[in-house]
Amino acid sequence: MHVSDRPEPVSARDVLWRFAPMIYGPTVLFALGEGAVIPLIPVIAAQLGADVAAAALVASALVVGQLCGNIPAGWAVARIGERYTMALAGVLSLAAVVVLAFAPSLGVFAIAVFLIGFCAAAFGLARHSFMTTRVPLAFRARALSLLGGTFRLGMFIGPFVAAGLLALGGDEHTAIWFFAGCLVATVLLVLLGPDPEAALAPSPSTHGDAMLAEDTGEPVTGSIPTDERAGVFRTMWRYRRVLSRLGLAAASLSAVRSTRQVVLPLWGVSIGLDAQTIALVVGISGAIDFALFYASGQVMDRFGRLWAALPAMLLMGAGFVALSFTHDSDQAAMWFAMFAAVLGVGNGLSSGILLTLGADIAPKSDPAPFLGSWRTLTDAGGAVAPLVVSGITAVSTLAIATGAVGVIGLLGAVAFVRWVPRFVPRVRP
Numbered sequence: 001m002h003v004s005d006r007p008e009p010v011s012a013r014d015v016l017w018r019f020a021p022m023i024y025g026p027t028v029l030f031a032l033g034e035g036a037v038i039p040l041i042p043v044i045a046a047q048l049g050a051d052v053a054a055a056a057l058v059a060s061a062l063v064v065g066q067l068c069g070n071i072p073a074g075w076a077v078a079r080i081g082e083r084y085t086m087a088l089a090g091v092l093s094l095a096a097v098v099v100l101a102f103a104p105s106l107g108v109f110a111i112a113v114f115l116i117g118f119c120a121a122a123f124g125l126a127r128h129s130f131m132t133t134r135v136p137l138a139f140r141a142r143a144l145s146l147l148g149g150t151f152r153l154g155m156f157i158g159p160f161v162a163a164g165l166l167a168l169g170g171d172e173h174t175a176i177w178f179f180a181g182c183l184v185a186t187v188l189l190v191l192l193g194p195d196p197e198a199a200l201a202p203s204p205s206t207h208g209d210a211m212l213a214e215d216t217g218e219p220v221t222g223s224i225p226t227d228e229r230a231g232v233f234r235t236m237w238r239y240r241r242v243l244s245r246l247g248l249a250a251a252s253l254s255a256v257r258s259t260r261q262v263v264l265p266l267w268g269v270s271i272g273l274d275a276q277t278i279a280l281v282v283g284i285s286g287a288i289d290f291a292l293f294y295a296s297g298q299v300m301d302r303f304g305r306l307w308a309a310l311p312a313m314l315l316m317g318a319g320f321v322a323l324s325f326t327h328d329s330d331q332a333a334m335w336f337a338m339f340a341a342v343l344g345v346g347n348g349l350s351s352g353i354l355l356t357l358g359a360d361i362a363p364k365s366d367p368a369p370f371l372g373s374w375r376t377l378t379d380a381g382g383a384v385a386p387l388v389v390s391g392i393t394a395v396s397t398l399a400i401a402t403g404a405v406g407v408i409g410l411l412g413a414v415a416f417v418r419w420v421p422r423f424v425p426r427v428r429p
Contacts, residue, residue, distance in 0.1 A: 023127055025189055026090075026123075027154065029182045030093075030182065030183070031155050033154075033158065035154055036158040037158075038158070038159075042055040042058070042059050045110075057110075058106065062114070062116060065114040068114075069122050070121045070373075070375040073121050073122035073126065074369040076088070077122075077125060078368045083126075090190060091187055092119045093120070093123075094183040096115035096119065097183060098180065128359070129368040131355075131359065141300030143297070145352030156290060235363070239361075243374065245423070246361065246419040247374060249418075250357060254354065255384065256405060256408060258383070258385050259389055264336075273333060273336070289345075296351040296353065297351070299349070305360065306421070309416045310416055311346070312347070315345055316346035316347065319406070321406030322339060323335065323339040324399045324402040
C-alpha cells in the first residue's frame with residue numbers, strides 16, 4: 001500500500017494550523033472537561049445511594065450513550081452540517097451537565113451521563129466528517145492523529161484538574177462546573193470562530209480517492225463518482241462488506257485498547273502492588289502512548305496505513321499474551337512495568353488509525369452516515385471488551401483473560417493484513 005508522493009500544494013503545518021481554532025481547540029476543551037468529570041461519576045453516584053455495582057452501571061451509561069449517538073449523529077451531520085452539529089452537541093451537553101449538578105436521584109443522574117456520551121459521539125463524528133472531506137490525502141493521517149492526540153491531551157490533563165479543584169474546594173461538583181465552563185467556551189468557539197466549512201472547502205484530493213457508489217468487496221483502485229445521498233441504514237447495507245471485514249478488524253483494535261485501561265490496574269492489584277506504584281506504572285504507560293501520537297500519523301502518511309496498524313496490533317497482542325505468563329513470577333512487578341510500557345508503545349503507534357481508516361473508506365460526497373456506522377462498530381468493540389475480561393476472570397483467572405485479549409489482538413493483526421490492502425484506496429504518484 002502506497003501513499004502519494006506528489007508535491008503538496010500547501011504544507012501540512014499550514015493546514016494543521018488553520019484547523020487549530022475550529023477543530024483542535026474545541027476538541028481539547030471538550031475532552032478537558034469530560035476528563036475532569038469521568039473519574040468522579042462513580043463517586044457522585046455512590047453519594048446518591050448507588051452500591052458498587054450500580055455505580056459501575058451508571059459509569060457505563062457514558063459508553064452506552066456514545067454507542068447510541070453515532071448513527072443519529074451521522075444523520076444530523078448529513079443534514080445540518082458539521083459546525084451546527086458540533087454546536088448543538090455542545091449545547092445539549094451543557095444542559096446535561098447542569099442536570100448532572102442538580103440531579104435529585106440516581107436515575108436522573110444516569111440519564112444525564114447517558115446524554116453526555118450521546119453528545120460526545122455527535123461532537124466527535126462531526127469533527128471526523130469535516131476532516132474527511134477537508135484534509136488533503138497527503139497528510140490526512142497526520143491531521144487525524146493530531147485530532148486523536150488533542151483528545152488524549154484533554155483526557156490526560158482533565159483528572160489532574162479535577163484533583164486540583166477537589167483540593168481547593170473539596171466538592172466534586174466543582175469539576176462538573178468546570179466541565180460546564182469548558183462547554184460554554186467550546187460552543188462560543190464553534191459558533192463565533194471562523195466557519196470551518198467556509199474557510200476550508202472540500203479538498204479536491206479527497207474526492208480523487210475511492211468514492212464508492214457500491215461496496216463490491218473488490219480492491220479499491222480508482223474513482224467511481226456519485227452525488228447520490230443515501231440514508232444511514234441504506235449506507236450501512238451498501239457498505240456491509242467493508243464494515244463486516246475491515247470494520248471488525250478496527251473493532252478488535254478498539255477492544256484491545258480499552259482492555260489495556262482495565263487490565264493494567266487490575267493486574268497491579270492482583271500481584272500485590274500498592275496504589276501508588278500502580279498509578280506510576282499506568283501513568284508512564286500513558287505518557288509513552290501520548291508521546292507517540294504524531295509519529296503514528298507520520299508513519300501512515302509516508303509508508304501507508306498498515307505500517308501503523310500492524311506493529312500496534314502485534315505489540316499489544318504479543319504484550320498481553322506475554323504478560324499473562326508472568327503473574328506468578330518472582331519478578332512479576334518488573335514484568336508488569338515492562339509490558340505496560342510495551343502496551344503504551346503499541347497504543348501510541350495506533351493513534352489516529354481508526355479515524356484515518358474510516359476517512360479513507362468513507363464515501364467522499366457524503367461521509368457522515370458511513371462514519372456513524374464505522375464509529376458504532378469501533379465503540380462497540382471498546383465497550384464489549386472489558387465485559388469479556390470480567391466474564392473470563394469470573395470463571396477462570398485474570399491471567400487467562402489477559403491472554404485471551406492478546407489472542408484477539410493477534411487475530412486483529414491478521415485481519416488488518418488481509419483487509420487493509422483490499423479496501424483502503426491505493427493512491428499512486
